[in-house]
Amino acid sequence: MRLAVLTSHPIQYQAPIFRELARRMDLEVFFAHHPTPRQQADAGFGVAFDWDIDLATGYPHQFLANKARKPGVDHFFGCDTPAIAQALREGGFDALLVCGWALKSYLQGIVAARRLNIPVLVRGDSHLLTPRRRLKAWAKQAAYPRLLRFFDAALYVGQNSLAYYRHYGYPPTRLHFSPHCIDTDWFATRATPQAREALRAGLSIAEGSRVIAFAGKLIERKRPLDLIEAAALCRSGGHAIEVMIAGDGPMREAVLARAAQAQVRLHFLGFRNQSEMPAFYAACDGLALTSSGQETWGLVANEAQACGRPVIVSDQCGCAPDLAVDSDSGRTVETGNVKALAAALIDLPGGAGMKAALASLVQRYSVGAAVDGIEAALSSCLEKAASPRRISGALT
Helix, strand or coil: CEEEEEECCCCCCCHHHHHHHHHHCEEEEEECCCCCHHHHHHHHHCCCCCCCCCCCCCCCEEECCCCCCCCCCCCHHHCCCCCHHHHHHHHCCCEEEECCCCCHHHHHHHHHHHHCCCCEEEEECCCCCCCCCHHHHHHHHHHHHHHHHHCCEEEECCHHHHHHHHHCCCCHHHEEECCCCCCHHHHHHHCCHHHHHHHHHHCCCCCCCEEEEEECCCCHHHCHHHHHHHHHHHHHCCCCEEEEEECCCCCHHHHHHHHHHHCCCEEEEECCCHHHHHHHHHHCCEEEECCCCCCCCCHHHHHHHHCCCCEEEECCCCCHHHHCCCCCCEEEECCCCHHHHHHHHHCCCCHHHHHHHHHHHHHHCCHHHHHHHHHHHHHHHHHHHHCCCCCCCCCC
16 A cells, blocks of 8 residues: 655654555655654744654655745644655655644645545544634534545544534544554653653752653643642642642743742753653653643643653643543543643552553554554555545545
């Protein structure tokens, strides 16, 4: 099977999937944009940087010429790659996988593939909890049941993603599970007891202190102040909770000021590149993902669990019903409910039950499982394409 993948730009979570796909089939990945270090900062990371792990080896790929007037991946017209049509026409591909539909490049790829009668698969993490204005929600309800059927198969990454497709009446026989995942072995082998001891010693964290981690951009939709307020509540109730943050962004000063005012012990590490994250997770006792419904998943939860740490996830986060539904692996709390978050910080799961639950989740939400789903969807599409009942250009 020869598969084309169209995605926005090199992403640390996608690279392991592409490498495994390349191991199993004939693959070529097309990137619509090559962000500069400055654009990474403008996207909310707070500092200019390049990833310190290799995201572009182990699989065939090319960067398409981005003709956008204002290149970027944060707005629809930021990726404009008309050359995808020629690439698909000349590439001899059996199918195209697009990683969403929120960029002009994705629509260019979809249209080109349909004209060439190439099956189109989609893998994204849209869910119904994302806040939307009433008019936009009405328009989607009217249009999406028809528009989504342009995809020959849809790969859902979790339960909220599945509910999204069901809500819009997408045919269940064309749905395939391809979970959001990370390179779990890479994280697990680096989150060692030695890494924990070294980082905690460097931060002067006492051996018995409970440390809750926050990893991500310091922006409004991730609600970092909720964790500070919850830690303050714990402190007032006689439970010492320390907070450790890996991330930066426009809310940095507000977070630092509130922690100082509330006398919450805060270890602010700033932006940490990917190679530094396993030690960060090893040093904590749990991760809090406090985001609003704009957090369509929250892969930091996968990372923490791969490192053997439980998670506390707000109920509007996309990953909540997948990664925090089992009381042995995590907790789900109402978004913005600081009292519930504080109670969860005190009542973290632990012991053998936690380890077993995390091991099961890590296996289910793995790179192998994600690629299994893509293979199943691709096989299904090719079987339908070979069927004599298929009418050129029509969808069954």
